[in-house]
Amino acid sequence: MTKNIVITGTSRGIGFELAQKFANDGHKVLALSRNTKPLKKINHKNITVLSVDLTQENDLKKAADFIKTNWKKVDILINNAGKLINKPFTQLTSADFLEVYNVNVFAVAALTKQLIPFLQKGSHVVTISSMGGIQGSFKFAGLAAYSSAKGAVITLSELLAEEYKEQHIAFNVLALGAVQTEMLEEAFPGYKAPLSAIEMANYIADFALTGNTFYNGKVLQVSSSTP
Numbered sequence: 001m002t003k004n005i006v007i008t009g010t011s012r013g014i015g016f017e018l019a020q021k022f023a024n025d026g027h028k029v030l031a032l033s034r035n036t037k038p039l040k041k042i043n044h045k046n047i048t049v050l051s052v053d054l055t056q057e058n059d060l061k062k063a064a065d066f067i068k069t070n071w072k073k074v075d076i077l078i079n080n081a082g083k084l085i086n087k088p089f090t091q092l093t094s095a096d097f098l099e100v101y102n103v104n105v106f107a108v109a110a111l112t113k114q115l116i117p118f119l120q121k122g123s124h125v126v127t128i129s130s131m132g133g134i135q136g137s138f139k140f141a142g143l144a145a146y147s148s149a150k151g152a153v154i155t156l157s158e159l160l161a162e163e164y165k166e167q168h169i170a171f172n173v174l175a176l177g178a179v180q181t182e183m184l185e186e187a188f189p190g191y192k193a194p195l196s197a198i199e200m201a202n203y204i205a206d207f208a209l210t211g212n213t214f215y216n217g218k219v220l221q222v223s224s225s226t227p
Contacts, residue, residue: 005074008107010033010038011039012038012183014204031050050063050066054103057110079107080204085099101145108127109156122212126208130175133148133151158171
C-alpha cells in the first residue's frame with residue numbers, strides 16, 4: 001500500500017538514502033531540505049522536493065500547504081534533519097546552543113505541529129536521536145549542545161505519544177550510534193563508523209513502516225557499538 005511520507009534533512013546522508021528507498025518502493029515522498037539539488041538531480045517521480053529552512057515557521061507552512069493541496073494526509077513523518085557543532089564546552093556560545101536546538105528540537109516540534117491536522121489513526125512519527133542523548137551511554141566530548149538537544153527530543157516524543165494516543169498516532173525515537181555520514185566526517189574527521197548511511201536508512205525505513213504496530217512513546221537504541 002502506498003504511503004505518504006515526509007522526511008527532513010534529505011540533501012545528504014541518511015535522509016538522502018531514505019527518500020530514495022521509499023520512492024523506489026513505490027511510496028510518495030515529500031523531501032524537506034534547504035539544499036534541494038541532490039534529490040532534484042535524481043528526479044524520481046515519487047519524490048517532491050521542497051526547499052525549506054526548518055528553523056523558519058513560514059517555510060514550514062510550505063510543507064503543510066503542499067500536503068493540504070496534494071495529499072490530504074501523512075502516514076509517516078521522519079524528523080531526520082540534524083545540526084551538530086563540535087566544540088569544547090567553554091567555547092560553545094549561546095548562539096551555538098540555539099542553532100543546534102533550533103534544528104534538533106524546536107524544528108521537530110514546529111513541523112510536527114504543522115502536520116498534526118494531516119496525521120490520522122495509524123500514522124507514525126519517527127524522530128532520529130542519538131546514543132549521545134541516552135542517559136548512561138558513552139558521550140563524545142565536544143557535543144554538549146548536540147547531545148543535550150538529542151536528549152530533549154526524546155522527552156518531547158514521549159510527551160507527544162501520550163498526548164495523541166487517543167488518536168492512535170504513534171511517536172517513537174531511534175537513538176542512533178555512529179553512522180558514516182558527511183555530518184560525522186565533518187565533526188570527527190577520520191573517525192570510522194560501523195554502519196553506512198544506506199544500511200541505517202534501510203533499518204529506519206522498515207521501522208517507520210512497521211514499528212508503530214509494536215511501539216509507541218519508546219526510544220530504541222540502534223547501535224552496534226558503545227558510542
